[in-house]
Amino acid sequence: MAEILRHAWLIARKDLRLEFRSRTALASAFVFTALVLVIFEHGRDPTAVPTIDLAPSILWVTFSFAAMLGLNRAFQAELENQALDGLLLAPISRTSLFWGKFGANLVFVALVQVVGVLLFILFFNVPVWRVWLPFLLVCALATVGFIAVGTLFSAMVVRTRFAELMLPVLLLPFLLPPLIAAVAITVKLFAGRPLSESGGWLRLLAGYDLAFVSLTTLLFPATVTE
Amino acid sequence: MLWARELSHAFGAIRALDGISFTLDRGQTLVIFGPNGAGKTTLLRVLAGLVRPWRGSAGVEGGRRAIGWIGHQSQLYGHLSVRENLRFWGTLYDVPAGDLERREGELLARLGLEARAGQQVRTLSRGETQRAAIARALVHDPAVLLLDEPFTGLDRLAAEELGRLLGELAARGRATVLVTHDVKEGTELASDVAFMRSGRFVAFGPRGGRDAATLTAAYREAVAGG
Numbered sequence: 001m002a003e004i005l006r007h008a009w010l011i012a013r014k015d016l017r018l019e020f021r022s023r024t025a026l027a028s029a030f031v032f033t034a035l036v037l038v039i040f041e042h043g044r045d046p047t048a049v050p051t052i053d054l055a056p057s058i059l060w061v062t063f064s065f066a067a068m069l070g071l072n073r074a075f076q077a078e079l080e081n082q083a084l085d086g087l088l089l090a091p092i093s094r095t096s097l098f099w100g101k102f103g104a105n106l107v108f109v110a111l112v113q114v115v116g117v118l119l120f121i122l123f124f125n126v127p128v129w130r131v132w133l134p135f136l137l138v139c140a141l142a143t144v145g146f147i148a149v150g151t152l153f154s155a156m157v158v159r160t161r162f163a164e165l166m167l168p169v170l171l172l173p174f175l176l177p178p179l180i181a182a183v184a185i186t187v188k189l190f191a192g193r194p195l196s197e198s199g200g201w202l203r204l205l206a207g208y209d210l211a212f213v214s215l216t217t218l219l220f221p222a223t224v225t226e
Numbered sequence: 227m228l229w230a231r232e233l234s235h236a237f238g239a240i241r242a243l244d245g246i247s248f249t250l251d252r253g254q255t256l257v258i259f260g261p262n263g264a265g266k267t268t269l270l271r272v273l274a275g276l277v278r279p280w281r282g283s284a285g286v287e288g289g290r291r292a293i294g295w296i297g298h299q300s301q302l303y304g305h306l307s308v309r310e311n312l313r314f315w316g317t318l319y320d321v322p323a324g325d326l327e328r329r330e331g332e333l334l335a336r337l338g339l340e341a342r343a344g345q346q347v348r349t350l351s352r353g354e355t356q357r358a359a360i361a362r363a364l365v366h367d368p369a370v371l372l373l374d375e376p377f378t379g380l381d382r383l384a385a386e387e388l389g390r391l392l393g394e395l396a397a398r399g400r401a402t403v404l405v406t407h408d409v410k411e412g413t414e415l416a417s418d419v420a421f422m423r424s425g426r427f428v429a430f431g432p433r434g435g436r437d438a439a440t441l442t443a444a445y446r447e448a449v450a451g452g
Contacts, residue, residue: 007318014303014314021305021346081347082299086362089274090318091291225278 011100025073041123056186070108071150075158094221134195142182145209152216232282242268244425257412260422266405294368300359304348319366333361413438
């Protein structure tokens with residue numbers, strides 16, 4: 001297990017270094033996040049729907065689509081010079097490769113979420129800091145399972161002709177349960193309700209994470225074998 | 227050190243490998259000549275374990291760890307420097323840190339890349355990238371080399387240096403399978419020669435004392451016949 005984690009760390013570190021140097025996906029995700037929030041900020045009518053009711057949906061839809069930009073990039077870097085062949089040939093477990101990619105994707109999405117939340121506070125004036133700890137927990141729970149599924153699908157579609165189109169099509173149905181749960185919990189949190197009122201949704205998120213992290217870890221080796 | 231038994235593989239209706247069998251011992255260099263589409267690359271990918279054959283089996287003593295692979299692409303990350311690439315791949319192969327530093331230094335000097343060590347791979351010329359790819363393939367001191375057109379992009383001096391390096395590796399007991407469509411290039415390195423056409427070895431055996439001109443004539447006859 002230590003060996004798997006060590007190799008996964010090497011792969012995640014390499015992916016993050018590549019991303020911080022090229023900044024292609026990060027820049028796209030930041031610009032996308034800012035644009036969506038600006039559009040919603042100027043396009044909504046605050047007298048029709050209160051900000052506090054609308055804001056969680058906007059926030060989570062923004063997070064989800066920005067994350068897809070990162071997921072699309074996850075295996076593209078490996079195709080650039082067929083480095084994927086080298087990774088598959090290296091004496092490492094396929095699980096290391098999956099967890100390395102998964103880890104790098106989580107860091108990528110966490111960065112996008114941090115920037116997104118700051119912009120969200122700026123544009124929507126929602127007092128997120130009052131509930132930052134439970135909100136952080138919801139972000140983590142809602143992101144982990146969805147990113148695991150996204151990492152698997154990213155590996156599956158990377159060698160197809162329309163990878164960037166295929167990923168959202170495959171991923172969106174799997175995104176719905178955590179997205180709905182995250183929005184439902186965030187609505188309550190922003191309305192000042194305690195986290196304990198969202199026990200059912202939290203269990204759903206935890207169950208989703210457990211199920212899909214396990215399932216994707218098991219399925220990944222089959223997706224990269226030619 | 228390396229064996230293939232009755233390997234067969236197809237891509238749809240196209241038969242890429244058709245009952246190929248051979249063994250290779252320490253210090254042997256098998257050079258496989260064949261025209262485009264003969265199945266040379268597929269054979270190497272099957273030997274490396276990157277493609278599962280439809281029939282037959284192949285294996286390398288020491289498993290994946292023992293293989294050094296040069297494919298059509300460099301398998302290097304463009305936004306990492308040459309040294310960072312070597313360090314990443316070496317660490318992935320569990321080369322101890324001290325040995326890795328020594329190997330990096332030796333290979334960079336040998337392949338004339340010392341001045342380029344800190345430079346990102348995407349800024350290198352075609353020939354320099356190919357030399358970096360060779361260094362990457364050798365960084366873990368593999369016992370078996372699988373080389374797909376390794377002379378591509380190299381100038382005359384670099385090609386000669388690579389030839390000398392491969393000769394030294396063979397003298398140290400490394401087994402090599404080298405694939406090329408250029409008979410002149412591969413002749414001097416070969417202890418054994420195979421001519422490949424339509425997924426088959428149409429001729430296979432020790433090179434003996436045959437020079438490039440004799441082999442070229444034999445190759446033309448073997449590949450054109452039938």
